Amino acid sequence: MEPQYLRTVLAQWATGVVVVTTLAEDGGRHGMTASSFTSVALEPPLVSVCVASAGATCRMIRRSGVFAVNVLGSDHEEVGRRFAGPGLDDRFTAGRWDTATTGAAVLADAVAWVDCAVAACYPAGDHTIVLGMVQDAATPRPAAPLIYHDRTYYEGIAR
Ligand SMILES: Cc1cc2nc3c(=O)[nH]c(=O)nc-3n(C[C@H](O)[C@H](O)[C@H](O)COP(=O)(O)O)c2cc1C
Structure with missing residues (x-):
């Protein structure tokens, strides 16, 4: 299967958009946009995200053992x-950020966020499935979500 062809096929799957945040090696914060977020279990409370194994985010999640998932609103x-x-340095200049229990950054006006400790990392091809045990969670703002489909952002339905 040619990767770019598969990417185009899979882009037909509409998703929400999250920013996964974690702690950088220097004690600072780091984050990346993701659409691979999934709720996995309620007891115990587990979520997952798939991150490129060669990327900075994967390396930092593995090293720090913590991450947070921020669900973006339609205005994000x-x-x-x-x-x-x-750019890695200017990412946090977009949005207003607070710090959660684990130390990971959470968006002050996220539709929702979950703050996690890494429960397991499963290598999967060129990505890593990161399983997180939820330590804390919140719904700061009851707003319409941001939607991603066919490489285009859309406003979700307002509540
Ligand atoms: C809507 C959207 C969804 C994305 N989802 C993922 C994802 O689930 N996993 C992933 O590894 N990269 C995903 N990416 C790409 C990363 O955001 C991008 O490669 C980022 O620069 C990685 O940051 P890092 O190199 O600091 O880890 C997505 C990008 C967009 C625009």
Whole structure:
């Protein structure tokens, strides 16, 4: 299967958009945009995200053992773009960020966030499935979610 062809096929799957945050080696914060977030179990409370194994985020999650998942609202398109872009230093200039229990950054006006300790990391091809045990969770703002489909951002349905 040619990877770019498969990517185009899988882009037809509409998802929400999250920013996964974690702790950098220097004690600072790091994050990246992701669409591979999944709720896994309620007892115990487990979630997962698939991250590129060669990327900075994967390395930092493995090293720190913590991460948070921030569910973006329909007005967070710029945040989604910034955390997927090439620049690593200016990502947190988009959005207002607080610090959760684990030390990971959480978006003050996220639709929802979950703060996690790494429960397991499963290598899967060129990605790593990161399983997180939820330590804390919140729904700061009852807003419409940001949707991603066919490489385009859309506003979800307002509540
Ligand atoms: C909407 C969207 C969803 C994405 N989902 C993922 C994902 O689930 N996993 C992943 O590894 N990268 C995903 N990416 C790509 C990363 O955000 C991008 O490669 C980022 O620069 C990686 O940051 P890092 O190199 O600091 O780890 C996504 C990008 C976009 C725009």
